[in-house]
Amino acid sequence: MDFSRGRQYRAIPGPSVVPESVLRAMHRASPNIYEGEIIGMTETIVGDLRRIARTESDVAMYICNGHGAWETALANMVGAGDRVLVCGIDHFALGWGEVAKRLKAQVEFLDFGKRTPVDPARVEERLRQDKTGQIKAVLVTHVDTATSIRNDVAAVRQAMDRAGHAALLAADCIASLACDRMEMDEWGVDVLVAASQKGLMLPPGLGFVLFNAKAGAVRSRLSDVSAYWDWVPRAKPKQFYEYFAGTAPTHHLFGLRASLDMLHAEGIEAVWARHEHLAHAIWAACDAWSQNGPLQLNVKDAVNRSRAVTSLRIGAPNGFQLRQWLEENTEVTLGIGLGMADPGDQSALGYFRIGHMGHINAHMVLGLLGAVQAGLEFLGIPHGPGGLDAAIRVISQPGCCSLPIPVKARQQPGNVKHS
Secondary structure, three states, rough: OOOOOOEEEEEEEOOOOOHHHHHHHHHHOOOOOOHHHHHHHHHHHHHHHHHHOOEEEEEEEEEEOHHHHHHHHHHHHOOOOEEEEEEEHHHHHHHHHHHHHHOEEEEEEEOOOOOOOOHHHHHHHHHHOOOOOOOEEEEEEEEEOOOEOOOOOHHHHHHEEEHHOOOOEEOOOOOOOOOOOOOOOOOOOEEEEEEEOOOOOOOEEEEEEEHHHHHHHHOOOOOOOOOOOOHHHHHHOOOOHHHHOOOOOOOHHHHHHHHHHHHHHOHHHHHHHHHHHHHHHOOOOOOOOHHHHOOOOOOHHHHEEEEOOEEEEEEOOHHHHHHHHHHHHHHHEEEOOOOOOOOHHHHHHHHEEEEOOOOHHHHHHHHHHHHHHHHHHHHOOOOOOOHHHHHHHHOOOOOOOOOOOOOOOOOOOOOOOOO
């Protein structure tokens, strides 16, 4: 019996599911890029991105993916020969550090492994050793999409403050923005990097860099930032074309306007709580399956897990076979075990990831988990019973694991009304 018909579900950690309302907003004729609705609409997008990141910082938008956003952040923060401290050796921390090397920065990595988060005490210790302030920026991934580690960005800032160090704190929030709680101003983040294809529910193609006045002052001392990566004209454009150093990504902007409308209609606190609750349902299923088999959550402590992606270990070749069976028989696609083993190492076939970010709800998660359980049974991979039932119990108890909602409503920064 062939069940591979019907709507496909790409349960990968980006590109995430694009909502129908976003697709409809993008499915339109090209607009006038010299005057009219696109100009006023783009101004509202800037303010509403601030609301999502909980900041008053400047916003620069780019036609690029997350790697491009990494590069533009670095290009405006550090010059050739400047030292950068990268917190972690997970796949995306290493990637950001490699971009810094290509920009001729001196890069230093702190190794915390691939299963545990950044230890703020070690960051503080290293910064205290830097008596002459050689380190100009500290890079941390809020969520590493490969390992599904969620780092405590606020604790890293506190460590920097205790050390009395003046370096910029830059956070990669590509996988976490609009999924995991992010308080850019409250947590003391100087530069935030994000992209369109995950929690913002768009196709890939837009990168975002938000930066505060401290980061802006650092940029003003750099003399050789390229015309394209320079965030100054993009954050404070005198003419519309400066937002994107040329022709705007018009249809992405229409889609982004629609996705921001959805996020604000739900409320960012509720968005975080939804991701929290659905993540707990997935973990409950995985915990049940792991009781009698090789399946393991990569991150043991739930506090340190992303609410947007879950990385799992199941032993080679089980990970590959499970992904292949689901793709061919259920139209569910799981993420590969990115960065968990060296290229060519057969142990890489023993990992997979579940993306649960953006436009997701309970029936999508339960359908995904039902498909995974069917795959485990069909392939004869040992596993404990009751995984799907465990997830159902979590979802049927709405208050069991939701994020607390502040009693006093906080003022949302950058609140721009739009038509």
